[in-house]
Amino acid sequence: MSIKRSAFVNPLLEQTPSTKTPDPCILVIFGATGDLTARKLLPALYNLAREGQLPPHFACVGFARREKTNEMFRSEMLDAVSKYSRVKPVDKSLWEQFSQCVFYHQSEFDDDSGYESLKKSLAELDRTLGTKGNRVFYLSTAPSYFPVIGEKLSQHKLIYPITDQKWSRVIFEKPFGRDLTSAIELQQHVESYLDESQIYRIDHYLGKETVQNLLALRFSNSIFESLWNKNHIDHVQITFAEEIGIGTRGKLWEEAGMLRDVVQNHIMQLVTLVAMEPPINLKANSIRDEKVKVLESIRPFPHNHFDRFAVRGQYGPGYVDGKEVIGYRQEENVARHSMVETYVALRLFIDNWRWDGVPFYLRAGKRMPKRATQIDIAFKNAPGVLFNTGNNTISNVLAIRVQPNEGMSLKMNCKVPGPDNALQPVKMDFQYGNFFGTTPPEAYERLICDCMAGDSTLFARSDEVLASWRLLTPILEHWHNEHPKDFPNYQSGSWGPEQAQKLIEHDARKWRIL
Ligand code: BG6
Numbered sequence: 001m002s003i004k005r006s007a008f009v010n011p012l013l014e015q016t017p018s019t020k021t022p023d024p025c026i027l028v029i030f031g032a033t034g035d036l037t038a039r040k041l042l043p044a045l046y047n048l049a050r051e052g053q054l055p056p057h058f059a060c061v062g063f064a065r066r067e068k069t070n071e072m073f074r075s076e077m078l079d080a081v082s083k084y085s086r087v088k089p090v091d092k093s094l095w096e097q098f099s100q101c102v103f104y105h106q107s108e109f110d111d112d113s114g115y116e117s118l119k120k121s122l123a124e125l126d127r128t129l130g131t132k133g134n135r136v137f138y139l140s141t142a143p144s145y146f147p148v149i150g151e152k153l154s155q156h157k158l159i160y161p162i163t164d165q166k167w168s169r170v171i172f173e174k175p176f177g178r179d180l181t182s183a184i185e186l187q188q189h190v191e192s193y194l195d196e197s198q199i200y201r202i203d204h205y206l207g208k209e210t211v212q213n214l215l216a217l218r219f220s221n222s223i224f225e226s227l228w229n230k231n232h233i234d235h236v237q238i239t240f241a242e243e244i245g246i247g248t249r250g251k252l253w254e255e256a257g258m259l260r261d262v263v264q265n266h267i268m269q270l271v272t273l274v275a276m277e278p279p280i281n282l283k284a285n286s287i288r289d290e291k292v293k294v295l296e297s298i299r300p301f302p303h304n305h306f307d308r309f310a311v312r313g314q315y316g317p318g319y320v321d322g323k324e325v326i327g328y329r330q331e332e333n334v335a336r337h338s339m340v341e342t343y344v345a346l347r348l349f350i351d352n353w354r355w356d357g358v359p360f361y362l363r364a365g366k367r368m369p370k371r372a373t374q375i376d377i378a379f380k381n382a383p384g385v386l387f388n389t390g391n392n393t394i395s396n397v398l399a400i401r402v403q404p405n406e407g408m409s410l411k412m413n414c415k416v417p418g419p420d421n422a423l424q425p426v427k428m429d430f431q432y433g434n435f436f437g438t439t440p441p442e443a444y445e446r447l448i449c450d451c452m453a454g455d456s457t458l459f460a461r462s463d464e465v466l467a468s469w470r471l472l473t474p475i476l477e478h479w480h481n482e483h484p485k486d487f488p489n490y491q492s493g494s495w496g497p498e499q500a501q502k503l504i505e506h507d508a509r510k511w512r513i514l
Contacts, residue, residue: 022452025055025452026129026134028063028105030140032104033064037077038080041444046094050087050094057130057131059103061103061121062104064106115155122135139172150189153168153170162197169200170199171448175261180473187465201459205443208403210400210402214274217408230355230357233378233380235358237374237378240363241373245326246328246334254333258312259312268468269291271348272295294352297350297355303478310475311502312343314327314328314329316488317330320367320369320493321493343364346360346361346362347503347504359507369495372401373401374512379396379397381395395413397512398411407430412426412428447459
């Protein structure tokens with residue numbers, strides 16, 4: 001099916017500004033030698049520069065513990081941008097220009113003198129580059145460093161009172177806390193020196209176009225919204241699959257695991273956007289209010305029959321994309337008998353009027369056969385009195401592809417031409433790339449830009465984060481107390497452990513084949 005472009009613009013969407021002007025500022029990245037800076041943050045800044053979306057007066061300072069000169073840091077970042085930028089090859093003359101505003105600052109995270117010298121360097125950059133004293137501090141370190149960095153920033157007056165003309169904002173990379181108790185503690189800690197308006201809890205899934213489109217899809221198309229409930233929906237599946245393993249993040253991963261790294265944030269954000277009620281408007285707090293209600297309506301996981309609700313897995317060696325790969329326990333900085341999960345499947349219920357009795361099946365795994373993040377809305381089958389719609393297959397599925405091939409498809413039955421009443425499933429398909437002629441920008445581009453412009457709509461509010469931890473902490477505790485006896489329990493390149501199949505098959509349903 002082809003879809004024609006229409007000139008219609010939803011007036012509701014116009015309430016939110018489509019172009020934001022970021023203020024002049026300096027972005028300081030803590031943990032600048034880490035994986036995230038190389039894979040996401042610098043490529044995002046480079047692309048913002050390429051599209052003319054950075055403020056005209058801007059600088060980026062990488063703060064980390066390793067000794068390095070500005071030149072060394074710039075050259076490493078050029079390698080990273082060449083590898084990970086969504087637009088390649090890198091424009092050398094643009095890079096030359098852009099890299100002149102990239103700097104490196106070496107210090108331990110708890111060293112007072114490092115913050116004093118940072119303060120001086122930033123003031124000097126303000127003078128030479130006209131960045132007006134405004135600051136974004138991006139905490140992209142292991143979460144255990146957040147409290148000390150925040151405290152030092154505050155002690156050294158790098159955080160300003162909100163009454164100041166110049167502003168300071170802090171982006172906290174997820175996960176915000178590692179369970180409910182630590183998240184509450186972290187929240188109380190940061191509240192002692194930051195106003196909520198200065199706190200930006202990032203979940204980069206919220207910056208993805210396809211994720212933002214969920215609201216437009218649901219609330220600007222009456223054909224979907226009127227069917228979006230327990231009367232018509234059989235179940236919902238959300239899949240987050242990656243071919244990659246944990247790479248160089250062994251140390252971090254051993255502290256985290258899949259539930260903390262992906263489910264508590266990215267997957268739960270998708271659940272809330274699929275399940276929420278229409279907000280009263282598209283303002284940040286109205287949307288967040290509705291999302292929190294969803295999280296608070298999710299049925300707590302029971303203590304008995306736990307395996308019917310939560311399954312974990314860890315990848316062993318195997319083959320991905322025809323290449324032999326090692327198991328999780330063989331990865332660098334991973335304990336040889338590690339019990340940390342690289343796969344999670346959950347079955348949950350949202351106990352409210354809209355979703356009563358509708359199961360949500362969620363799965364997230366590393367070293368899967370392919371990379372795919374997808375939401376599948378499986379509708380109830382039509383009564384099989386006229387046509388044989390099959391017992392075990394769902395006739396109508398709305399598949400929302402978050403990535404790759406961003407877009408969506410609607411599966412339905414069609415009569416096969418000929419004398420028989422035979423049915424064949426067909427798909428109507430929409431792809432962002434084909435239709436809009438461009439791939440959507442990287443989520444980090446949008447989010448960094450929003451933070452520099454003071455717009456927190458696409459960042460998580462504290463009660464959202466706490467509600468998500470409140471729900472998932474009992475699983476973490478259960479898993480902590482009961483060591484899995486069968487790890488590694490899935491081969492790299494497979495779709496996860498056997499128990500995850502059972503989790504859904506027990507309800508006479510199947511995971512979608514992606
Ligand atoms: C990060 C997780 O938040 O998201 C990683 O820490 C994961 O483990 C990544 O690989 C996936 O992001 P994306 O945008 O590639 O889906």
